[in-house]
Amino acid sequence: MRRHALPWALIAPAVVLVGAGAIYPIAYVIWLSGYDYQPYRGGLMVWVGAGNLARVIADETFWHSLRVSAIWVGGSVIPQFMLGLGMALVLNESFRGRGLVRTIILAPWAVSGVVTGIIWLWVFDGTIGVVNDLLLRAGVVDFPVAWGIHEETTWLMLLLANAWRGAPFFAIVLLAALQSIEPELYEAAHIDGASATQRFRHVTLPLILDAVVVSTLLRALWTFNFIDLILTMTRGGPIDATKTLPIYIFDVAYQRGEFGYAAALSVALCMVLVAFSAAWWQLRRLGGR
Amino acid sequence: MVKCTSVLARREAAAQPRSALRIRWGRLFTIWLPVAGFLAFTLLPIYWLVVSSLKGPGELFAFPIAYWPDNPTLENYTRALTETRLGQLYLNSLFAAGGTCLVLIALMVVGGYAMARFDFPGRSLVLMLFLAAQLLPPVVMLVPVFTMFATLGLLNTRGALVVIYVIMLLPFSVMTMRSFYAAIPEQLEEAAMIDGCTRLGALFRVVLPVALPGLVATTIYGFINSWNELLFAVMLVSSPNLQTIPVGLMSMTDEARTEYGMMLAIAVLALAPSLILFGSIQRWLTAGLSAGAVKG
Numbered sequence: 001m002r003r004h005a006l007p008w009a010l011i012a013p014a015v016v017l018v019g020a021g022a023i024y025p026i027a028y029v030i031w032l033s034g035y036d037y038q039p040y041r042g043g044l045m046v047w048v049g050a051g052n053l054a055r056v057i058a059d060e061t062f063w064h065s066l067r068v069s070a071i072w073v074g075g076s077v078i079p080q081f082m083l084g085l086g087m088a089l090v091l092n093e094s095f096r097g098r099g100l101v102r103t104i105i106l107a108p109w110a111v112s113g114v115v116t117g118i119i120w121l122w123v124f125d126g127t128i129g130v131v132n133d134l135l136l137r138a139g140v141v142d143f144p145v146a147w148g149i150h151e152e153t154t155w156l157m158l159l160l161a162n163a164w165r166g167a168p169f170f171a172i173v174l175l176a177a178l179q180s181i182e183p184e185l186y187e188a189a190h191i192d193g194a195s196a197t198q199r200f201r202h203v204t205l206p207l208i209l210d211a212v213v214v215s216t217l218l219r220a221l222w223t224f225n226f227i228d229l230i231l232t233m234t235r236g237g238p239i240d241a242t243k244t245l246p247i248y249i250f251d252v253a254y255q256r257g258e259f260g261y262a263a264a265l266s267v268a269l270c271m272v273l274v275a276f277s278a279a280w281w282q283l284r285r286l287g288g289r
Numbered sequence: 290m291v292k293c294t295s296v297l298a299r300r301e302a303a304a305q306p307r308s309a310l311r312i313r314w315g316r317l318f319t320i321w322l323p324v325a326g327f328l329a330f331t332l333l334p335i336y337w338l339v340v341s342s343l344k345g346p347g348e349l350f351a352f353p354i355a356y357w358p359d360n361p362t363l364e365n366y367t368r369a370l371t372e373t374r375l376g377q378l379y380l381n382s383l384f385a386a387g388g389t390c391l392v393l394i395a396l397m398v399v400g401g402y403a404m405a406r407f408d409f410p411g412r413s414l415v416l417m418l419f420l421a422a423q424l425l426p427p428v429v430m431l432v433p434v435f436t437m438f439a440t441l442g443l444l445n446t447r448g449a450l451v452v453i454y455v456i457m458l459l460p461f462s463v464m465t466m467r468s469f470y471a472a473i474p475e476q477l478e479e480a481a482m483i484d485g486c487t488r489l490g491a492l493f494r495v496v497l498p499v500a501l502p503g504l505v506a507t508t509i510y511g512f513i514n515s516w517n518e519l520l521f522a523v524m525l526v527s528s529p530n531l532q533t534i535p536v537g538l539m540s541m542t543d544e545a546r547t548e549y550g551m552m553l554a555i556a557v558l559a560l561a562p563s564l565i566l567f568g569s570i571q572r573w574l575t576a577g578l579s580a581g582a583v584k585g
Contacts, residue, residue: 008411
């Protein structure tokens with residue numbers, strides 16, 4: 001027994017912290033979702049049982065925020081994946097200055113959501129933004145576009161900013177996957193007369209498929225939860241058009257102070273994420289056959 | 290590592306008659322144009338931010354817009370330093386990120402070692418806990434962490450952000466350190482122990498120096514993430530003199546446009562440490578990230 005004392009002593013502090021910081025919140029959220037609890041207004045905890053969950057199901061903003069989340073996740077992950085794959089394929093080639101190019105292209109990964117938001121709000125500024133200036137000069141538009149007040153243009157701005165910051169993640173993961181492929185496989189395919197497209201389709205793609213599935217799933221979950229950029233750029237507007245479920249929960253908890261209802265919404269969010277992950281995994285198994 | 294494509298390119302070059310021009314044309318479309326496109330997409334927004342921050346108040350809102358300022362000035366930076374809480378915000382962010390890193394180092398150096406080198410009862414349970422914790426949505430933790438910190442008297446303290454950032458970053462850090470240790474041959478500490486080192490002595494004197502690049506990369510990953518964090522910084526700290534840069538910056542987007550020059554300057558100063566740190570350790574960071582990455 002004593003020989004197990006050392007590893008446990010080494011890992012115990014981390015386990016205690018992570019346990020307290022992860023398991024306790026989940027248990028607390030589930031427990032709290034049965035109560036009406038508004039700490040800024042008296043702070044009485046009133047047992048409402050399934051009342052909160054019933055309220056979630058009847059809450060139109062909840063369903064709306066789920067649809068918005070679907071646009072946010074799909075509109076973020078798909079272009080980010082394609083951009084990231086393009087970056088990875090190019091960075092996998094050898095050319096002069098590759099190290100520097102790689103550092104620069106991957107750098108937006110390290111930029112915070114808030115700074116990303118400020119940069120792109122500035123680029124898309126309604127009066128003196130670069131995008132408006134270029135469009136006016138090219139004669140595409142006659143008047144500056146107020147990007148932040150229309151639903152479609154707001155999405156364009158938001159998703160482009162998120163692609164800027166998010167594509168490097170895919171580039172990093174896919175580049176690692178590409179570099180683990182044996183060069184001999186390409187040579188064999190080349191000798192067998194496979195074209196570049198065929199080599200990509202029949203050699204590269206099957207070998208990076210696992211990395212693709214895992215990275216898109218993780219990125220989808222992470223994007224779903226990511227609210228910094230939306231908070232900075234739109235606060236969920238115009239008129240709730242970009243109010244994702246996490247933004248809605250943040251509003252309910254932080255602005256309205258309804259902790260019990262926020263907990264119930266959080267439970268609903270977890271169920272959505274579990275269902276989505278399970279579906280994605282199932283899809284992968286079907287695709288693998 | 291030999292690049293497959295370079296091998297192929299050389300073969301094609303050898304097979305074809307020597308026509309340097311033709312080969313360059315091919316590479317123009319497969320490499321240089323995409324590289325130029327990606328570089329422009331990455332750099333132009335940052336360029337526009339930096340250039341705008343160098344414009345004086347008159348020029349910033351002048352029309353037509355100038356792609357290079359006529360009179361570059363550091364006025365926005367000096368005004369931000371003297372007229373805003375920039376210094377305070379910077380110190381608060383440094384404290385949160387630096388404190389987080391110190392605690393993380395202490396815990397992941399030994400924790401990662403335990404996970405890499407020992408098979409102990411409950412190890413797979415710990416693994417599962419760490420994997421699950423990384424997938425936990427931060428917004429779900431918002432209310433419980435707020436209530437827990439209120440009970441512990443941690444709300445509105447300097448320590449609050451350090452505690453929550455350590456909790457959020459620990460699983461990734463320990464797992465990444467584990468993979469760095471696992472790449473080091475175990476004979477190293479066996480030899481040291483034969484020479485009279487204790488197990489921990491061998492870890493600190495022999496193994497850790499070899500794993501140092503990994504430790505640096507993982508620490509900087511933690512620094513960048515806590516430097517950038519917004520959600521808990523908004524929720525757990527409300528007094529202005531304890532706020533971090535992201536919170537201060539976000540509140541500035543609501544202010545009058547006359548303050549925008551200063552906001553852009555602060556954004557540049559918030560961006561600089563992340564980019565410099567990322568650039569200095571990009572090679573190790575990307576290797577480590579793809580080794581045990583779950584977080585984006």
